[in-house]
Amino acid sequence: MYEAYFNNKFTNALVFYIFLLLLILVSPFLFFWELITTLRSCFRCHENMSGKVVLITGASSGLGELMAYEYAKRGAFLAIIAIKEPESQLKQVADKAREHGSPDVLFMFADVSKVDECRMFVDDTIKHFGRLDHLVCNAGIAPLYSINHDVTKFVPVMDINFWGSIYPTQFAIPHLMKTNGKIIVNASAAGMLHPPKGGFYNASKAALISFYESLRFEVSPTITITILTLGFIQTNLITAEYSTKGVGARLRKDFGDILPTMGAEKCVKAIVDGVCKGATSITEPRFIKALFLIKFMFPQLLSLCFNMCFPSKNRNLKRDG
Numbered sequence: 001m002y003e004a005y006f007n008n009k010f011t012n013a014l015v016f017y018i019f020l021l022l023l024i025l026v027s028p029f030l031f032f033w034e035l036i037t038t039l040r041s042c043f044r045c046h047e048n049m050s051g052k053v054v055l056i057t058g059a060s061s062g063l064g065e066l067m068a069y070e071y072a073k074r075g076a077f078l079a080i081i082a083i084k085e086p087e088s089q090l091k092q093v094a095d096k097a098r099e100h101g102s103p104d105v106l107f108m109f110a111d112v113s114k115v116d117e118c119r120m121f122v123d124d125t126i127k128h129f130g131r132l133d134h135l136v137c138n139a140g141i142a143p144l145y146s147i148n149h150d151v152t153k154f155v156p157v158m159d160i161n162f163w164g165s166i167y168p169t170q171f172a173i174p175h176l177m178k179t180n181g182k183i184i185v186n187a188s189a190a191g192m193l194h195p196p197k198g199g200f201y202n203a204s205k206a207a208l209i210s211f212y213e214s215l216r217f218e219v220s221p222t223i224t225i226t227i228l229t230l231g232f233i234q235t236n237l238i239t240a241e242y243s244t245k246g247v248g249a250r251l252r253k254d255f256g257d258i259l260p261t262m263g264a265e266k267c268v269k270a271i272v273d274g275v276c277k278g279a280t281s282i283t284e285p286r287f288i289k290a291l292f293l294i295k296f297m298f299p300q301l302l303s304l305c306f307n308m309c310f311p312s313k314n315r316n317l318k319r320d321g
């Protein structure tokens with residue numbers, strides 16, 4: 001009997017609008033709920049990282065390196081992974097992490113896109129330290145893409161960014177179960193917002209978010225999963241080298257005083273603080289969360305912005321072809 005209603009386009013759409021209206025009506029209550037949750041999280045206890053074991057992939061440079069130091073300051077044992085290239089780099093990170101206060105640092109070279117190598121470094125970590133508390137899936141590559149290229153060239157992006165997080169996660173889960181451990185996944189705000197010209201890098205991040213959001217239900221409450229969705233401004237601030245040219249520099253010059261931008265070290269401290277408090281998702285800088293809300297409730301509005309900010313060349317292509 002109800003089938004007739006749900007076959008009708010108009011009544012179907014009506015359900016959506018009624019729910020939207022209800023959502024807007026209850027939103028003052030949701031607002032206070034959010035506010036109270038945020039306030040409560042300020043007073044939540046920090047996990048004591050002293051003597052705990054943290055495994056970080058892609059720790060030879062970038063934010064992965066800084067995360068190693070941040071964990072080291074808190075007295076954690078570290079196992080850090082990178083692919084071989086600058087061989088001395090990872091050793092330097094290990095030495096510096098010891099200086100920052102880590103009692104023991106194990107560094108290993110492995111390609112996270114190879115399942116056997118992932119099994120090996122998780123096993124070696126357990127053999128060396130006897131336990132695992134946090135797994136940080138951080139390794140990633142970000143090549144610029146164009147649809148005119150041969151798309152098979154971008155298969156490694158998925159292999160490293162997506163499978164390179166899934167493999168270590170699979171091998172680590174039995175050990176994390178024993179310690180009530182945590183998994184930290186390096187996604188990107190672009191994985192939530194689906195911007196134009198996102199390419200395979202942004203698609204791989206969307207796939208990560210989707211996979212780990214659903215894995216959460218399988219492993220909780222024993223294991224806590226923290227998904228990082230970092231914004232573009234912050235990443236352009238990683239090193240002075242990045243910030244002297246390009247969009248980042250211009251954005252910073254034009255909006256630096258208005259937008260709450262954030263240095264890499266402050267960002268990494270916020271991440272590790274959040275993880276130790278048991279956060280399930282961390283967005284830095286925080287104002288980007290507002291964009292997620294807009295994307296969720298009024299997707300048309302964001303599309304409009306994207307169309308204005310990224311005037312598409314493809315429309316001309318279409319006209320020509």
Ligand SMILES: [C]C(=O)[N][C]1[C]([O])[C]([O])[C]([C][O])O[C]1O1[C]([C]OP(=O)([O-])OP([O])(=O)O[C][C]2O[C](N3[C]=NC4=C3N=[C]N=C4[N])[C](OP([O])([O])=O)[C]2[O])[C]([O])[C]([O])[C]1[N+]1=[C][C]=[C]C(C([N])=O)=[C]1
Pocket residue numbers: 057058059060061062063064067081082083084085086110111112113138139140141142160161164186187188189228230231232235236
């Ligand atoms: C925390 C965080 O975030 N972290 C990270 C960051 O830092 C980065 O940047 C990114 C990229 O992608 O990621 C994450 O993120 C991540 C990273 O990045 P970065 O840092 O920029 O990069 P780098 O520096 O280059 O680093 C990397 C690493 O990794 C590794 N690898 C690679 N490949 C491989 C590896 N390992 C192993 N295996 C393999 N296959 C490397 O090593 P080497 O040796 O080569 O050096 C290193 O260490 C990632 O993931 C991404 O994605 C993210 N993000 C997000 C957002 C934004 C961004 C920017 N940057 O912009 C990023």
Ligand SMILES: *[C@@H]1O[C@H](CO)[C@@H](O)[C@H](O)[C@H]1NC(C)=O
Pocket residue numbers: 048049050051
């Ligand atoms: C953290 O744990 C270590 C030993 O596991 C202990 O010595 C230290 O006092 C603890 N620190 C705090 C702040 O509880």
Ligand SMILES: *[C@@H]1O[C@H](CO)[C@@H](O)[C@H](O)[C@H]1NC(C)=O
Pocket residue numbers: 142143144145190195196197198199200201202
């Ligand atoms: C991801 O998407 C953003 C926004 O369109 C774009 O600027 C960036 O270049 C993309 N990243 C890569 C590595 O393609």
